[in-house]
Amino acid sequence: MQITPDIVTTLRPDEVFVFGSNARGRHGGGAARIAYERFGAVWGEGHGHHGQSYAIDTMSGLDVLEREARAFVVFAAEHPELRFLLTPVGCGIAGYAPEQVAGLFSGAPGNVAVPTSFVPYL
Structure with a gap:
């Protein structure tokens, strides 16, 4: 099992930063802001692959998060x-x-790669 670094500041060309977003794609804080500022996340896009990022809606309820996780x-x-x-999506805000x-x-x-905090539950 691969482990996501606790802090991701750069990516190789073949890497994608997976982060928690809101449905409206307003990437104002946390991992979403990092994805927007560094890895190609698109303002207004709260789902899927953009640049070297992949947004998962974590703010619209656990059922939506489950669907988004399956799609990912x-x-x-x-x-x-x-x-x-994969960052610890859903475990922040x-x-x-x-x-x-x-x-x-x-x-x-x-x-x-998964965050260390997820390992005991996988």
Whole structure:
């Protein structure tokens, strides 16, 4: 199992920063702001792959987060040429605990690095 670094400041050309967003794609703080300022996240786009980032809506409820996580796992499997650095999505401003979120990413392919806080629950 690959582990996402605690702090991501640069990416290799084949890496994608996976972060929690809101549905409106207002990337004003936390990992979303980093994704917007450094890794190509698009203001106004709160879902999916943009530049070297991948947005997961964590602010619209756990059911939406679950759907978005499943879509991400499929996307990652379809793109084995990329390495995805999953941050602890949903565990910041959205207010979920790692044990509530980590399992949503079970079955992620080997090209997905996971945060240390998710490891006990996968």
